[in-house]
Amino acid sequence: xxxxxxxxxxxxxxxxxxxxxxxxxxxxxxxxxxxxxxxxxxxxxxxxxxxxxxxxxxxxxxxxxxxxxxxxxxxxxxxxxxxxxxxxxxxxxxxxxxxxxxxxxxxxxxxxxxxxxxxxxxxxxxxxxxxxxxxxxxxxxxxxxxxxxxxxxxxxxxxxxxxxxxxxxxxxxx
Numbered sequence: 001x002x003x004x005x006x007x008x009x010x011x012x013x014x015x016x017x018x019x020x021x022x023x024x025x026x027x028x029x030x031x032x033x034x035x036x037x038x039x040x041x042x043x044x045x046x047x048x049x050x051x052x053x054x055x056x057x058x059x060x061x062x063x064x065x066x067x068x069x070x071x072x073x074x075x076x077x078x079x080x081x082x083x084x085x086x087x088x089x090x091x092x093x094x095x096x097x098x099x100x101x102x103x104x105x106x107x108x109x110x111x112x113x114x115x116x117x118x119x120x121x122x123x124x125x126x127x128x129x130x131x132x133x134x135x136x137x138x139x140x141x142x143x144x145x146x147x148x149x150x151x152x153x154x155x156x157x158x159x160x161x162x163x164x165x166x167x168x169x170x171x172x173x174x
Contacts, residue, residue, distance in 0.1 A: 004118050008122035011024065014122075025115055029111045033111040040094040043092060045094075047091060060084055068092065077113060079110070
């Protein structure tokens with residue numbers, strides 16, 4: 001979510017006249033495309049070794065594979081909007097889920113959509129008069145919203161690891 005927040009905040013700054021929105025869209029699209037292309041290459045080259053060494057949680061791979069099963073190549077586009085899957089989708093594609101030419105097409109399309117939606121939303125929001133007067137509060141709100149998924153993941157992981165959390169499912173069989 002940090003990337004989403006950055007695009008949104010800089011879009012709002014562009015609406016305030018502080019940044020050039022066209023330059024932002026161009027730079028972000030290229031950066032997003034290159035980032036996922038590198039992630040694909042890493043998955044292609046090191047993926048099986050990383051899985052064997054347990055550097056990557058299998059549950060993340062499984063979530064991403066579920067996305068690929070359900071959405072096919074659209075996973076690369078949709079993943080840009082889903083934490084964890086966003087990071088793993090290009091890597092899993094590189095592991096063998098997708099040929100590079102297919103990946104590249106979805107990668108560029110996803111980068112354009114993600115950049116335009118996130119930056120454009122910030123730009124539209126930045127044109128609201130209340131934002132002009134309270135931009136520092138808006139940025140603080142963006143930071144809080146960006147941190148919420150991490151807090152939720154930590155909270156969920158602690159609940160799953162709590163004593164008795166895994167025993168709850170066993171009671172129905174007794």
